[in-house]
Amino acid sequence: MDYPTDGTEGSTELADARLANGANGVAGVATGAGALGTTAAAADTPLTIAGQPFCSRLLMGTGGMVSPESLREALQESGTAMATVAVRRVDPSTRHSLVELLGELNVRVLPNTAGCFTASEAVLTAKLAREAFETDWIKLEVIGDDLTLLPDAVELVAAAEELVDEGFTVLPYCSDDPVVARRLEQAGCAAVMPLGSPIGSGLGIRNTHNIALIVEQAKVPVVLDAGIGTASDACLAMELGCEAVLIASAITRAHRPGLMAGSMRQAVQAGRAAYRAGRITRRFYADASSPFEGMIDRSANGTDVADDTQADHSG
């Protein structure tokens, strides 16, 4: 039996099908069309950036840590395989080594250009990072505004082009503008990392539509980076088709960072599975999940008001 539809089903089906069929080589399931592929049952492929596979889709930022001990616990509970570090002047009073901690936990170091406002500052910082940590991977941040820490798209694209030219593997933190994301990809970036909302704001994903657009068009992995506040935000990012999320403050500044890190780990897994499972379409009206067949005769009661409509009016 075909249940009545409300006419809007077609458009939501299409939109959801686009959201389900991400552009990153991971086939979703066409909703409503019954086109279940064997990919739905197959094991997930690992997150792969610049040809490098990662066993976790949760990247961590080390910023905001309260103590080295709490950072260690958070890194472990998150299961992360890559974490960002800032490049800063040596502080002779610091005894612990962040690079050593990450090495010990088998977490890849991803240096960033946090604090840079111009392309030339970012390029110098990236070169220092390459020298210090012996990696040409760089999370590129070029900020336009002290208050919001929103990226300066003009300087960002210029820096990305120069760094790609210099042989860096560039992971740019960018706004949720699909046009900027496309420019960064065209410049040769290994991923695009749009923000959900401002760094440290915990406001989650402010523009899910834009994130879905970026996911749809990108041929490189999309990593939701900045603004995640709690587990449901991370889960939503993955449901939208992001290949990974980058979380710092939501974990490091949570009341219980270790517990939050574990929660985020589960949230990323749940969101990824939901994305691969292919969600149902959004409907304007209900779509009964219980069958109409086999229902008892409701008119047998005798006191039902609705019976009047069935009463014999022939008399």
Next chain:
Amino acid sequence: MSDTLVNGTPWEGPEGTTVAELVAQWCPSPRGIAVARNGEVVPKSRWQGTRIVAGDQIEIVTAAAGG
């Protein structure tokens, strides 16, 4: 050399100090360290052969929690 700066603070060391010697004074280990001199990276391979002169601005950097 009071107009020489290392990490933003005036440095009074003797002229001709190599970058390698300077780093050894600041860091327990050269691992995870990079140096810029007047806005340009000094590769590790050139630390021994680069001497600080008056007016130089040196930055010695490493990883810090962030990002």
